Amino acid sequence: MMGTTYPTQQLPANGGRDIFRDTKPYTLAADLALGNLEGALSDGGSCTKSGGPNSYAFRMPTAYGQHLLDAGYDYVSMANNHVNDFGPLAIEDGERTLTQLGIAFSGVQGRREYAVVERGGVRYGICAFGHNVYTLRHTNLDNVKRVLDAVKAEGVDILVVSFHGGAEGRTQSHLPQGQETFLGENRGSLRQLAHFCIDNGADVVFGHGPHVVRCMEVYKGRFIAYSLGNFCTPYGMSLTGISAYSPVVTIKIDREGQFLCGQIHSFVQAKGVGPRTDPELRVAREIKQLTEADIAGSPIRISADGAITLSSQP
Numbered sequence: 001m002m003g004t005t006y007p008t009q010q011l012p013a014n015g016g017r018d019i020f021r022d023t024k025p026y027t028l029a030a031d032l033a034l035g036n037l038e039g040a041l042s043d044g045g046s047c048t049k050s051g052g053p054n055s056y057a058f059r060m061p062t063a064y065g066q067h068l069l070d071a072g073y074d075y076v077s078m079a080n081n082h083v084n085d086f087g088p089l090a091i092e093d094g095e096r097t098l099t100q101l102g103i104a105f106s107g108v109q110g111r112r113e114y115a116v117v118e119r120g121g122v123r124y125g126i127c128a129f130g131h132n133v134y135t136l137r138h139t140n141l142d143n144v145k146r147v148l149d150a151v152k153a154e155g156v157d158i159l160v161v162s163f164h165g166g167a168e169g170r171t172q173s174h175l176p177q178g179q180e181t182f183l184g185e186n187r188g189s190l191r192q193l194a195h196f197c198i199d200n201g202a203d204v205v206f207g208h209g210p211h212v213v214r215c216m217e218v219y220k221g222r223f224i225a226y227s228l229g230n231f232c233t234p235y236g237m238s239l240t241g242i243s244a245y246s247p248v249v250t251i252k253i254d255r256e257g258q259f260l261c262g263q264i265h266s267f268v269q270a271k272g273v274g275p276r277t278d279p280e281l282r283v284a285r286e287i288k289q290l291t292e293a294d295i296a297g298s299p300i301r302i303s304a305d306g307a308i309t310l311s312s313q314p
Contacts, residue, residue: 001038001082001233002067002274006047006059010235012272016064019232019274020071026248026265028072031119034126035231036162036208037076037083037105041065041094045086054183057085058236065097074117077128079107079135080164080209107162109134114151122255125156130164131187131209138163138193139186148200158257161202165190166210166227170243173212173286175226175294190226198222203257206249212242213283215291216249216308218300223251223259229283231267232274239269245283246275251308264306281305 002019003011012019020027027033039058049055068076076098083091091108098105104115107128113136114127127147129138138144151159165188166172167180180187187209194205198219206225207214214227230237231246246269251262266283267275284306291302301311 001058001236002060002064003234004039004058004236005043005061006057006086010272011061012234012274016067017070019234020067021274022277023232023248023265023267023275024071026250030072030250031122032074032117032124032160033072034075034160034162034206035068035073035077036080036128036164037068037078037094038080038208038233039082040084040086040090041097042086042090044093045090048084048087056082056236058082059086059090062093062097065101065103068103069101073103074119075104075115075126077107077162077164077208078105079128079130079162081130081132081135083108084132084134107135109136113147114154116151116154116156122158123154123156124158124160125151125154126160126162127151128162128164129193131185135164138165138188141193141196144193144196145200148197148202152201157255158204158253159202160204161197161206163188163190163193163205163207164209165193165207166214168209168211170212170238170241172210173214173242173290175214175290194224194226195219198224203253204251211237213245213247213287213290215294216287216300216302217291217295217298218259218310221258223253223262225249230269233269234272234274239271242286244269245286247283247287248275259300259310261310262308264302264308266306
């Protein structure tokens with residue numbers, strides 16, 4: 001969420017061109033760079049939110065799509081609880097802008113259910129699920145399987161799943177067992193979801209939604225990140241304490257999708273700026289502690305500097 005024009009304009013300096021300054025070396029270097037687009041990418045539409053105390057609406061200028069391209073993004077998820085903040089016309093604006101830029105997307109109910117991106121001779125299938133009625137819902141596992149099967153039928157080499165789920169806030173860092181509920185909504189049983197996706201062909205699963213980072217896991221040789229927190233949210237969200245922790249996670253997998261190794265790159269946010277390098281490596285240390293606490297018998301080890309290795313490796 002690179003800034004917002006609603007209800008008043010709150011946009012970063014220099015037209016937002018500096019927001020990914022510290023992080024784009026990693027996204028540009030990746031074979032495949034993915035993120036979650038938290039809000040409408042549109043210059044119009046009508047706000048659909050109630051305006052109550054728990055009601056937030058985010059709308060980024062379509063010109064900001066160029067920042068995603070300049071940072072090397074190949075795909076963004078639209079399956080989140082802010083994609084419909086300005087209605088269907090704004091969703092169409094965002095899809096049109098991303099298409100013109102050559103950035104793949106998916107996740108809105110009744111629209112594009114998955115994307116296929118080819119890079120370096122590898123065909124990546126990517127799908128995204130959310131917990132709202134206007135997204136492909138991850139609370140319906142039968143539908144999740146249907147979409148996964150459709151992606152696999154495209155003959156992809158690697159299948160990646162993005163999900164938006166889990167309760168929100170600074171008290172929600174730990175990954176619970178079973179279903180999570182927030183503001184009266186079923187936000188999913190995320191351990192079950194991630195394992196279900198891998199059992200049905202996914203090679204990488206990554207989540208977002210709680211606005212704080214959570215643990216990581218390798219299940220049946222496949223990588224899972226249960227929440228990557230607030231990454232680039234310069235306005236409209238709390239950026240105090242752990243809410244400002246902003247990771248970029250790079251992983252290496254083989255051509256069969258098996259996890260080999262990874263790295264948590266630590267950034268923190270300040271209002272109006274975007275993610276900036278954190279020499280204290282607080283994000284890496286937080287994810288390390290959460291993984292050790294929440295994943296019993298984890299087959300991965302996370303070092304204090306964020307290196308992710310299989311526990312059998314030296």
